[in-house]
Amino acid sequence: MSVFGDTYARYYALLYRDKDYDGEADFVASLLREHAPEARSLVEFGCGGGKHAALLAERGFAVTGVDRSAGMLDEARALAATHDADVAARLAFAEGDFTSAQLGKTFDCAISLFHVVSYMPDNAALKAAFATARRHIDKGGVFLFDVWHGPAVLTERPSTRIKRMADERIEVTRLAESTLHPNECLVDVNYQVFVRDRSDRTVDEIRETHRMRYLFPPEIELFADLSGFRVEHSCEWMSRKQPDDRTWGVCYVLRAV
Ligand SMILES: C[S@@+](CC[C@H](N)C(=O)[O-])C[C@H]1O[C@@H](n2cnc3c(N)ncnc32)[C@H](O)[C@@H]1O
Numbered sequence: 001m002s003v004f005g006d007t008y009a010r011y012y013a014l015l016y017r018d019k020d021y022d023g024e025a026d027f028v029a030s031l032l033r034e035h036a037p038e039a040r041s042l043v044e045f046g047c048g049g050g051k052h053a054a055l056l057a058e059r060g061f062a063v064t065g066v067d068r069s070a071g072m073l074d075e076a077r078a079l080a081a082t083h084d085a086d087v088a089a090r091l092a093f094a095e096g097d098f099t100s101a102q103l104g105k106t107f108d109c110a111i112s113l114f115h116v117v118s119y120m121p122d123n124a125a126l127k128a129a130f131a132t133a134r135r136h137i138d139k140g141g142v143f144l145f146d147v148w149h150g151p152a153v154l155t156e157r158p159s160t161r162i163k164r165m166a167d168e169r170i171e172v173t174r175l176a177e178s179t180l181h182p183n184e185c186l187v188d189v190n191y192q193v194f195v196r197d198r199s200d201r202t203v204d205e206i207r208e209t210h211r212m213r214y215l216f217p218p219e220i221e222l223f224a225d226l227s228g229f230r231v232e233h234s235c236e237w238m239s240r241k242q243p244d245d246r247t248w249g250v251c252y253v254l255r256a257v
Pocket residue numbers: 003004045046047048049050051052066067068069072096097098099112113114115116119
């Protein structure tokens with residue numbers, strides 16, 4: 001299983017071209033300004049292709065993005081290079097794993113966006129990821145992230161989805177079929193991606209399984225406690241509504257204590 005390998009990275013930007021990264025950067029920046037008004041430097045774990053990082057750098061933050069996928073980091077560096085020099089100077093990227101990264105410095109806040117925390121499949125990985133976030137921020141800083149919300153996953157259940165996207169070069173069709181493992185709080189999302197080259201009509205097929213952990217608020221409280229954080233705020237991703245059993249994505253703000 002190669003999750004977010006170099007091949008997937010090539011199509012990721014096209015598959016998520018319709019994602020509202022700009023609105024999401026506004027949402028994250030506004031929560032950071034409320035909970036850490038002095039914050040200027042951010043470390044982002046699982047930064048992927050660097051879109052949030054670049055948009056947050058445009059909003060004045062200095063962002064160091066960390067990801068374990070070299071292909072994703074290539075995209076992120078290429079994106080940074082398209083920005084004005086002052087924005088690009090506020091961006092840095094490093095290869096590293098959320099469960100073990102040691103950047104040798106601290107930041108005002110840590111962020112991890114688009115369910116990267118849900119990619120930590122078991123308690124050991126979650127604990128290690130929270131510890132990584134904690135050792136990269138000083139006391140008083142915040143750790144902001146979003147996860148799959150257990151009550152909604154069990155109420156709505158993951159369904160089969162198809163997504164099609166195209167640009168001038170390729171057409172991508174992605175089928176997502178999920179298997180729920182309720183005793184482990186896991187969902188295996190099995191992706192089958194067909195990439196059709198528009199010039200020679202050849203089709204590549206890629207298969208990936210993304211194992212996602214859904215989390216319940218008391219678990220987040222426990223992992224926060226174990227890692228030197230306290231839960232300060234939670235809300236539905238983007239809408240800021242109170243989470244309920246229809247809220248798939250919940251955003252948490254933890255305070256480093
Ligand atoms: C759904 S993507 C999100 C990327 C980016 N945050 C965004 O919003 O576009 C998940 C990302 O997390 C990264 N990732 C997953 N597990 C990781 C880990 N243990 N350490 C570092 N990066 C990880 C993947 O390589 C991928 O880039």
